[in-house]
Amino acid sequence: MTAPTIAHDPALDALWMPFTANKAFKAKPRLLVSAKDMHYQSDDGRQILDGAAGLWCVNAGHCRAPIVDAIARSAATLDFAPGFQMAHPASFQLADKLKGILPTGIDHVFFTNSGSEAVDSALKIALAYHQSRGEPQRTRFVGRLRGYHGVGFGGISVGGIETNKKAFASQLLPSVDHLPHTHDLEHNAFSKGQPAWGAHLADALEAIVAERGAGTIAAVIVEPMAGSTGVLIPPKGYLEKLRALCTKHGILLIFDEVITGFGRLGSPFAAQFFGVTPDIITLAKGVTNATVPMGAACVTGTIYDTVVNATEKGIEFFHGYTYSGHPLAAAAGLATLDLYANEGIFERAAAMAPVWEAAVHSLRDAPHVIDVRNLGLVAGIELEARVGAPGSRAYDVFVDCFFHQNALIRVTGDILALSPPLIVSEDQIGELMAKVRKALEKVA
């Protein structure tokens, strides 16, 4: 069946947009043409307050001069260097700099170009690790319902967002189980920070172990704070429990920190914020302040040594990307990490978190709001779904925010997600909440 074509500018025809309602977008496009610090500029000249850090990624604000200059210098000096059997200095320097802010013990970095590739790399590393240490039967993965781990076949298999899987269900990875998610409004609605209820949900891993056998499971992968599914904050004690169970059963724990990395919660990584150290961290987005695509799977010395020492001669791990550690991305990453340190961006986010918490919870009495949750500089505002049209109310709020309130926010289903650049001021936090409230008051 063919849906009716909606009239639109033919110049928009050729592009097939990702994760977008293409027909609706092309009928009424939302175009951004430039950006600086906390604002985008739309094609009709409006200043749009960025309440989403682009897509959870522009942590230091837009078009920051030190990063722009570093990219320009790199482009003019070393445009590309092959990363297979060859290298360039900046990729080593960036790996070493990342080691400096990663949790102690996570000290080797495998570069990718995106979060999705970081996740699939991490899953492959987990398999290679167990194979190298003589437990090749550990091949199963455990993800979590509502988890988002990008769009590779590995990522959607361990992920738990049904809409992202249903068209591909016939070809997912064959051996994956899922933990329950931790979202429960009956117990946790309007929690400030980590909810008190829900640590026991990690015990579901024991049931999976009992059914499958610990010796068949390679890794558990979770977002320490689930972002894309609509901001699910881990209950107090939950991640600690997951860590203890993984250790007990010899299972690797992977934290997907593509969103939580680089100060979103006020520390370099969520692992440090929660005081729980996984075996592998995946990162992307904020590593270059989103200027040049880059991701990484970061592992312990034990994992690196085990895989690398299992091969006497020649290539130890048959995996990599043409652009792994690309010179422009590495230059952007080095400049970004310097900027984060020089401006104390992570500390700033931590200091602003209580202001943010008070501001987002002030929306509690706005129309249709059934939950407000927050951590660091992230908030999820859940709306009551319209009968028979789930997701439509939040989408309308998003559209109203863009066209009429001059604010960029994100939506997933009926949840508004807010995650501004970490340079956001107290005034701008107030301004963002006023804009969101206005949109909520307008949308039926």
Ligand SMILES: Cc1ncc(COP(=O)(O)O)c(C=O)c1O
């Ligand atoms: C936790 C997590 N993992 C992986 C990804 C995928 O990253 P990318 O879109 O760069 O492939 C995302 C993207 O939002 C994410 O939030």
